[in-house]
Amino acid sequence: MTEDLNTVSEDDLHAYVDGFVTPRERERIEQWLESNPARAEEVRQWQAQAVDLRALFAGYAHSDTNDRALLSKSRNDLPQSDPDKGKRSATGHLRAIAAGLALFAAGALTGLYAPSLISADGGNQSIETADSLPRQAQSAFLVYASEVRHAVEVGADEQSHLATWLGKRLEHPLSIPDLSSLGFSLVGGRLLPVNGKAGAMFMYEDGTGRRLTVLLGRNDDNRETSFRIDSVDGVETFYWIDGPIGYAVTGEVPRSLLQQVADECYRQFDKSEATGS
16 A cells, blocks of 8 residues: 555646546546645645646636537547557547647636726726636535545634625625525535636535535626526536626535525625625
8 A cells, every 4th residue: 555655647637627537547646636735735735736727717617519529530540550659649639639728728717807907997808707617616515525625725713804804805794604494504615716817615514414505706897696506517506696796506415405505695795794694
């Protein structure tokens, strides 16, 4: 087992961040990260970057019916007489695809941010808060809800400090919802980027180990919305925007239960804002 822990490679870490490892591999890598805090911090930074990138390009993500055919064609075109050469050619194709995606990302970033850089008031926002909020919430949930030791930065035992700290970073007074009536207790919370600014995430867990996250981010366009629902691969998100803050409640639980949680969060957030606490 010790030898296995010493063989965590750079590729292993990237696969871990991208979610392309088996549960056994995940456990092995997490044990290695516990004994390598510097690399663990680097991995957490990669995860945060991945959350931002997924949210940033969520509006461009789409599949085409010809995608699989194109991949099959590339594979069938490889020379079969030299297996090693075929492998090298396949790798070349993948690297070319990766390079193309990198160029696309750079171009898309330029297109998204150029208006803000040119505009004196920076008010021309290319990505609406309401549209990007559920994607960011789902990405954060997928990254952090599966963590065993490092799911949160500040635990539930420092709840008062957590609310004060995150409230200052969001420049908005915060109170942390109490979801005990619905069977969920606070695990803790963390600071994370939402739409390129400081955001907050609270995590909850029930007696069976199911987890929920509550994400809060600044609402720069000040556009209010009613409750909305978004679902991707079984991950459900209820979200809304109220004044300067956008809210999103995410989990892999029945939609009816998640709606109860969202309703309770809305009630408590609304009450705390009315009282200024």
